[in-house]
Amino acid sequence: MVAFTLNGAPVALEVSPDASLLHALRGPAGLSGPRFGCGTEQCGTCMVLLDGAPSYACTLAASACAGRAVTTVEGLGTPDAPHPLQAAFLAEQAGQCGYCLSGILVSAAALLARDPDPDDGAIRAALDPHLCRCGSHNRILRAVRRAAAAMRVPA
Amino acid sequence: MSGGKGLIADPVTGTTTTGFGAAMPPADGRPRLPGSLHLNRRLSQWLSFHADGRVTITPGKVELGQGILTTLSQIAAEELDVDFGRIAVTPAATPTSPDEAVTSGSLSTQDSGGALRHACAQARAIFLGVVAQRTGVPVDSITVEDGVFLGPAGAIGSYWALADQALLETEATPDATPKPPGARRIAGTSVPRLDLPDKVFGAARYVHDLRLPGMLQARMIRPPSRRATLTAIADGALPGDARVVRDGDFLAVLAATEWEAEAAATRLAARCTWQERDTLPDQASLAVWLRDAATRGERSEVASRGTPGTAGRTLKREFLRPYLAHASIGPSCAVALWEGDTVTVWSHTQGPYNLRADIAKTLRCPAEKVVVRHREGAGCYGHNGADDVALDAVLAARAVPGTPVRMLWSRAEELGWSPFSPAMLVEVEADLDADGGIAAWRSHIVSNGHSSRPGRDPAPTLLAASMLADPFPVKPSINPPMAAGGGAPRNGVPLYAFPALKVETTRLLEMPVRTSALRGLGATLNVWAIESVLDEAAALAGEDPLDFRLRHLEAKRAVAVLERVAAMAGWRTRQRREGWGMGIGFARYKNNGAWAAVVAEVEARERILCRRLWIAGDVGEVVNPDGVANQFEGGAIHGTSVALLEEVRFDRRRITSDGWDSFPILRFSEVPQVAVDIIARPDQPFLGAGEASMAPTIAAIAGAITDALGIRPRALPFTPDRLAAAA
Secondary structure, three states, X not given: OEEEEEOOEEEEEOOOOOOEHHXXXXXXXXXXXXXXXXXXXXXXXXXXXXOOEEEEOOOOEXXXXXXXXXXXXXXXXXXXXXXXXXXXXXXXXXXXXXXXHHHHHHHHHHHHHHOOOOOHHHHHHHHOOOOOOOOOHHHHHHHHHHHHHHHHOOO | OOOOOOOEEOOOOOOEEOOOOOOOOOOOOOXXXXXXXXXXXXXXXXXXXXXXXXXXXXXXXXXXXXXXXXXXXXXXXXXXXXXXXXXXXXXXXXXXXXXXXXXXXXXXXXXXXXXHHHHHHHHHHHHHHHHHHHHOOOHHHOXXXXXXXXXXXEEEEEOOOOOOHXXXXXXXXXXXXXXXXXXXXOOXXXXXXXXXXXXXXXXXXXXXHOOOOOOEEEEEOOOOOOOOEEEEEOOOOOOOOOEEEEEOXXXXXXXXXXXXXXXXXXXXXXXXXXXXXXXXXXXXXXXXXXXXXXXOOEEEEEEEEOOOOOOOEEEEEEEEEOOEOOOOOOOOEEEEEEEOOEEEEEEOOOOHHHHHHHHHHHHOOOHHHEEEEEOEOOOOOEXXXXXXXXXXXXXXXXXXXXXXXXXXXXXXXXXXXXXXXXXXXXEEEEEEOOOOOEEEEEEEEEEOOOEOOOOOOOOOOOHHHHOOOOOOOOOOOEOOOHHHOOOOOOOOOOOOOOOEEEEEEEEOOOOOOOEOOEOOOOHHHHHHHHHHHHXXXXXXXXXXXXXXXXXXXXXXXXXXXXXHHHHHHOHHHXXXXXXXXXXXXXXXXXHOOOEEEEEEEEEEOOOEEEEXXXXXXXXXXXXXXXXXXXXXXHHHHHHHHHHHOOOOOEOOOOEOOOOOOOOOOOOHHHOOEEEEEEOOOOOOOOOOOOOOOHHHXXXXXXXXXXXXXXXXXXXXXXXXXXXHHHO
């Protein structure tokens, strides 16, 4: 049993002591957003925020998250109350297959939390751990810039 | 494609195609219907109306990340005159969906869109006819507004009030009349994609996310190398309740959780003894192997015309491409469930019926005992591991009847065991005339076949079929016929008006690694080979590469995309910059599909970086402009990645590029800016969009490298080592 805060709510998950956070999230926690891509920290599809910092859920032991805060793409927003990044990704139609987007969205959220006005180089650097095979990169970069602008101007 | 047209003659090549996609026979005596409707004629197979105001469409083409379901929904909403939001799409499944063969070849808008446009126009006419008969209002006086039928005095019915599926239990006929281009309101607009919201909110949309009650998790244990045989498994415990499924060299584990399945697979793999042998060619001399294997291959003529005159000067050039991997971000996955002697498999296959056929052949059972239900997967760019993992899931689940089993490949399997796009060699001889133009062209394209898709051979082509205790043989891959675009010789016949031309190809009959279709097939090498020789001939003639192309081109639409891209990129006023270069590439995909011209700008540092791409395209009628732009951008970035980075690596036994470190693809820090402009042709047939930009992008990058460094690349990818060898 490992207890932590998942998307703002306390959870206690039944997992093997050495199971990865990704398996805990997709297994007992029942989430779909964090995805398996490589298992070796090379593609970013499993990325989640651990106490606000992008972390590879595929290699992180679930037990290492005890007492900490884990945020997945499901914790950013919902269709009724989307995160500005999610709204911007829809506005820019930033995606094709979409398999990479869960990880990219949480990394972009962490970037905008620490730098509300990142330049192109900073956005590319923050997203460089993430692979996108469909070639949606330019749309994704535009969407992050759009979200940053929206977040700087409170509604 | 708005009407039932017959053969379409290409104005430049003189070749004819059916214009209906690979699934369409040239003629079968029945009245010609558009796209896949010809072979799936019953209207109820394509759409249904519901009393609650919804419309369901049921195409046989599948979502691969390309946005096709949105496009097809637009076409249906347009012809029915209902709001876009009323359309729901049912994922393809056997045996009820129309059999539209494979979602491939940039043919889905033609095949499925053409069918749905006609079917919906006909359904609309049938419903209006019934309403006219019941109310006495003449059909010509009835309009349709968001599904409500309006007569001169107001509403007289609706699709929902009349939601009578029996009206659609009829065969389509050629006389339905889709709307003229000027009347379209939904088709031709950038409607947001239907699938994207799920993807940005992390909803369970992929087959990977399917959770069935009691479902077990499965993993494969792969041989260490091609054609290795399993000689022994040492005894030992496995974690939890994990169990082993073995049939010959097929070895899988089942467990309650993913973690246990992976741990069990790792432990079991360590206990296996495999007998290995050298089966792969020497990667360092791939061209030598291709030439040697070609002497034992199947040589054939692709095209020829004219008689070569006396050559003043002949350029002899050779172009090489390595094996390429699909490299999807999500490893292949499937869920299978046996109930009695019937098995259902949820799969991200491109061809549900084709997959069903090969699973049934492998199981030696009737096709009706297999049900394939499509669920989306990660991006698909051709025949990847989707079909293979479906059979893996079926074989693993056979051990636990009544229990669903989810099989997920590892990253190493995805990069190491999916079919590869074959290594290729193109030899070109171009005779130059007195004006420096190209008078005669001879080329020879050497490659394994570009298709081992399931469903097309009496024997199954799925990976596990060759690994069973009672195995099926692995046959050399084939090439689709030229009428369907060809495989290795795809785009190998230049569209340029050379007076004499002879193109030949040799299909290799030995296949050390399994090869099949990847975006563009042979075009990714053939277009570059043609465009590179043109660039070189232009340089020898002292002409601009754009002008040189234009004087060898006759088709107006070719000229239009080249002129458009030149204007976008400022080609004619470009300035030389030290260490930078620009190049141009052009192709009409398959010589019968979309037109695309690309300008690339590269910066030569310690390696080549592509900084900007400008693309002009012509896909005929555009249903979703943003969707087409997205496909062109994606294809161009895929092409940039192939041009600069991608290469399957191997030693004499093993594929060694089985991780992202050994098979790198383009990352955010390296991605060029891309500008796309699609020329509007609302009155022209659909030409497809998914594969058109990739090959000309590679050609343009090669030209830009020459412009920057004075080096003409001869082998992909354009890495520092290869460029140094070409210098």
